[in-house]
Amino acid sequence: xxxxxxxxxxxxxxxxxxxxxxxxxxxxxxxxxxxxxxxxxxxxxxxxxxxxxxxxxxxxxxxxxxxxxxxxxxxxxxxxxxxxxxxxxxxxxxxxxxxxxxxxxxxxxxxxxxxxxxxxxxxxxxxxxxxxxxxxxxxxxxxxxxxxxxxxxxxxxxxxxxxxxxxxxxxxxxxxxxxxxxxxxxxxxxxxxxxxxxxxxxxxxxxxxxxxxxxxxxxxxxxxxxxxxxxxxxxxxxxxxxxxxxxxxxxxxxxxxxxxxxxxxxxxxxxxxxxxxxxxxxxxxxxxxxxxxxxxxxxxxxxxxxxxxxxxxxxxxxxxxxxxxxxxxxxxxxxxxxxxxxxxxxxxxxxxxxxxxxxxxxxxxxxxxxxxxxxxxxxxxxxxxxxxxxxxxxxxxxxxxxxxxxxxxxxxxxxxxxxxxxxxxxxxxxxxxxxxxxxxxx
Amino acid sequence: xxxxxxxxxxxxxxxxxxxxxxxxxxxxxxxxxxxxxxxxxxxxxxxxxxxxxxxxxxxxxxxxxxxxxxxxxxxxxxxxxxxxxxxxxxxxxxxxxxxxxxxxxxxxxxxxxxxxxxxxxxxxxxxxxxxxxxxxxxxxxxxxxxxxxxxxxxxxxxxxxxxxxxxxxxxxxxxxxxxxxxxxxxxxxxxxxxxxxxxxxxxxxxxxxxxxxxxxxxxxxxxxxxxxxxxxxxxxxxxxxxxxxxxxxxxxxxxxxxxxxxxxxxxxxxxxxxxxxxxxxxxxxxxxxxxxxxxxxxxxxxxxxxxxxxxxxxxxxxxxxxxxxxxxxxxxxxxxxxxxxxx
Numbered sequence: 001x002x003x004x005x006x007x008x009x010x011x012x013x014x015x016x017x018x019x020x021x022x023x024x025x026x027x028x029x030x031x032x033x034x035x036x037x038x039x040x041x042x043x044x045x046x047x048x049x050x051x052x053x054x055x056x057x058x059x060x061x062x063x064x065x066x067x068x069x070x071x072x073x074x075x076x077x078x079x080x081x082x083x084x085x086x087x088x089x090x091x092x093x094x095x096x097x098x099x100x101x102x103x104x105x106x107x108x109x110x111x112x113x114x115x116x117x118x119x120x121x122x123x124x125x126x127x128x129x130x131x132x133x134x135x136x137x138x139x140x141x142x143x144x145x146x147x148x149x150x151x152x153x154x155x156x157x158x159x160x161x162x163x164x165x166x167x168x169x170x171x172x173x174x175x176x177x178x179x180x181x182x183x184x185x186x187x188x189x190x191x192x193x194x195x196x197x198x199x200x201x202x203x204x205x206x207x208x209x210x211x212x213x214x215x216x217x218x219x220x221x222x223x224x225x226x227x228x229x230x231x232x233x234x235x236x237x238x239x240x241x242x243x244x245x246x247x248x249x250x251x252x253x254x255x256x257x258x259x260x261x262x263x264x265x266x267x268x269x270x271x272x273x274x275x276x277x278x279x280x281x282x283x284x285x286x287x288x289x290x291x292x293x294x295x296x297x298x299x300x301x302x303x304x305x306x307x308x309x310x311x312x313x314x315x316x317x318x319x320x321x322x323x324x325x326x327x328x329x330x331x332x333x334x335x336x337x338x339x340x341x342x343x344x345x346x347x348x349x350x351x352x353x354x355x356x357x358x359x360x361x362x363x364x365x366x367x368x369x370x371x372x373x374x375x376x377x378x379x380x381x382x383x384x385x386x387x388x389x390x391x392x393x394x395x396x397x398x399x400x401x402x403x404x405x406x407x408x409x410x411x412x413x414x415x416x417x418x419x420x421x422x423x424x425x426x427x428x429x430x431x432x433x434x435x436x437x438x439x440x441x442x
Numbered sequence: 443x444x445x446x447x448x449x450x451x452x453x454x455x456x457x458x459x460x461x462x463x464x465x466x467x468x469x470x471x472x473x474x475x476x477x478x479x480x481x482x483x484x485x486x487x488x489x490x491x492x493x494x495x496x497x498x499x500x501x502x503x504x505x506x507x508x509x510x511x512x513x514x515x516x517x518x519x520x521x522x523x524x525x526x527x528x529x530x531x532x533x534x535x536x537x538x539x540x541x542x543x544x545x546x547x548x549x550x551x552x553x554x555x556x557x558x559x560x561x562x563x564x565x566x567x568x569x570x571x572x573x574x575x576x577x578x579x580x581x582x583x584x585x586x587x588x589x590x591x592x593x594x595x596x597x598x599x600x601x602x603x604x605x606x607x608x609x610x611x612x613x614x615x616x617x618x619x620x621x622x623x624x625x626x627x628x629x630x631x632x633x634x635x636x637x638x639x640x641x642x643x644x645x646x647x648x649x650x651x652x653x654x655x656x657x658x659x660x661x662x663x664x665x666x667x668x669x670x671x672x673x674x675x676x677x678x679x680x681x682x683x684x685x686x687x688x689x690x691x692x693x694x695x696x697x698x699x700x701x702x703x704x705x706x707x708x709x710x711x712x713x714x715x716x717x718x719x720x721x722x723x724x725x726x727x728x729x730x731x732x733x734x735x736x737x738x739x740x741x742x743x744x745x746x747x748x749x750x751x752x753x754x755x756x757x758x759x760x761x762x763x764x765x766x767x768x769x770x771x772x773x774x775x776x777x778x779x780x781x782x783x784x785x
Contacts (some may be wrong), residue, residue: 033705
């Protein structure tokens with residue numbers, strides 16, 4: 001018994017050993033390579049001409065317009081690169097669906113994604129099909145068909161943009177947002193708001209004499225702003241849907257409102273006793289608490305996304321600098337140490353950085369800094385003044401005002417300072433942009 | 443996995459009990475060793491060896507399993523949970539099972555309301571809808587008030603008339619007029635350079651077609667070796683790698699450099715990830731004809747956009763260059779680690 005046992009054991013051992021040796025040698029043939037420098041900093045997308053389903057002139061024009069809007073929408077977010085149509089290789093019979101598409105051709109021009117569109121226009125009724133493909137993987141990512149009146153074409157495009165961004169990223173992007181700002185186009189400063197890309201600017205206030213500092217509530221339903229309609233600066237809180245509103249008119253000045261994103265309450269600078277201090281208020285204007293208590297001027301609050309911190313400007317050190325207050329404890333720490341004049345802080349939606357306008361060499365530029373005061377990055381550098389930074393709710397973009405063209409204009413750039421472009425062109429000058437939160441499928 | 447070690451441990455225990463008790467053999471453990479004791483003295487060594495050998499072999503097999511198992515499991519992970527929304531009545535339907543989550547919410551958004559609202563359409567019933575068509579036309583006017591809920595009403599008018607004017611002015615479409623500032627200090631300066639390069643390369647790619655990309659990448663790599671100081675190409679493996687770098691090893695290493703450079707060239711990552719500390723690792727098998735198979739994640743960063751971008755980078759690199767003639771034709775595995783640049 002023992003001998004057979006030994007023999008079996010030995011055979012078993014040899015067999016297993018040889019197996020394991022094989023396994024070992026196979027596992028050894030594995031090589032590593034490290035890439036930390038992507039060659040392209042934007043996602044290349046191909047968008048061939050949209051195909052009108054009928055040959056009439058009107059659908060053809062609509063197809064051109066729809067594609068243009070889609071391209072401008074995707075270019076706005078600044079992480080897509082629309083490949084030039086001259087490079088497209090379109091096979092015969094290639095149309096809207098995956099079966100007909102020759103993905104190899106699209107891969108060869110370096111496209112990560114492909115968007116096809118087709119539309120039909122009958123009378124006033126527009127039907128549009130849009131599809132987003134993953135080119136290297138040869139598959140459909142999202143496809144939608146929209147139907148409505150021709151006037152709603154832009155809305156259809158915007159909705160598909162939302163589909164694209166939510167399919168590719170973990171965020172909803174900026175397509176469902178607006179930007180409020182101050183414009184003196186009407187002769188005096190009033191509050192305006194436009195779509196995320198500057199489209200369709202609308203005047204929201206009138207008769208203000210001077211209107212300043214628009215601020216969206218965390219849910220986007222209310223806007224607070226400063227108005228001089230009654231002579232002294234007062235804060236108006238307006239329900240955007242019902243067009244109703246209240247006034248916050250304490251003695252002295254009532255300025256620089258900022259919403260706590262987590263609740264219906266705001267912080268603002270009041271000068272009840274002559275000294276400018278920041279107070280927290282209910283959305284209806286009742287004082288909850290005096291937040292700062294310092295001989296200097298404390299203004300321009302901006303809440304962190306969780307509402308637990310508040311950045312603000314104070315000149316307690318001699319010149320205006322950015323500080324952060326812990327809302328629980330009231331503890332205050334200084335964030336900016338460079339530059340003689342830093343103002344207009346804006347907490348990033350991730351809560352990790354603060355954007356602000358800083359002056360070092362005689363003009364204001366936009367900077368960002370970590371909330372612990374490290375890693376200061378200068379995002380703009382031009383002869384004009386760049387001020388009032390405001391983050392897009394997804395944290396990828398920053399709107400700001402600039403005088404680089406002479407008259408003040410609203411510009412938008414990435415949160416890294418690249419791709420600085422004018423948002424819109426209106427009569428007069430525009431300042432103090434305020435990016436709304438996600439407003440839903442408006 | 444959890445079961446296997448357990449099973450093996452049990453076996454070990456069984457085997458070791460008798461062996462342990464046998465050496466002291468003599469006095470105290472009499473009861474247990476009784477039946478065995480006659481045989482033990484002579485064959486003490488060999489049996490111990492046999493058991494030890496078996497045990498060792500089992501352990502080795504276990505290790506081999508641990509090495510192989512990820513490969514087997516990997517085939518599953520390579521199926522990305524991908525959105526696969528198909529349109530109604532369109533033959534684009536993919537067999538891909540993933541993405542049921544997204545299908546539901548979208549399907550539920552029905553369009554039945556005769557509103558103009560271009561709701562995402564449900565796939566299943568394509569035909570019933572054409573009928574409501576005429577209604578929207580008639581309802582044109584009443585609808586505007588409906589949408590008035592959110593500052594809409596004034597909006598519709600401008601869309602119709604000043605459309606052309608708005609389009610030309612409003613969106614930041616006129617970047618040509620506005621020189622994009624490049625003087626953004628160190629960080630952004632690099633970015634601009636990179637972007638220019640990227641554009642140039644895309645153009646070149648388009649002109650010269652695909653076959654040259656590997657050569658281009660290699661050329662670029664040779665010209666600017668300092669560009670990617672941190673790049674590492676190392677042999678690594680479960681077996682402890684190779685002691686010396688023979689000629690075959692060198693050949694393979696330089697080939698791996700080429701493949702890596704090609705993947706890097708095909709990697710498009712949004713600027714906003716720069717400076718973040720994400721890391722994704724993808725592995726795949728390269729065959730002698732340049733084909734790449736079994737692409738899968740060894741490690742995901744957790745960020746969907748980032749992970750997708752690195753997977754696409756690999757997929758876009760298929761097929762890569764064939765092995766050089768002298769290189770062993772045996773397919774081998776490669777792991778590419780992707781991390782965003784520091785700035």
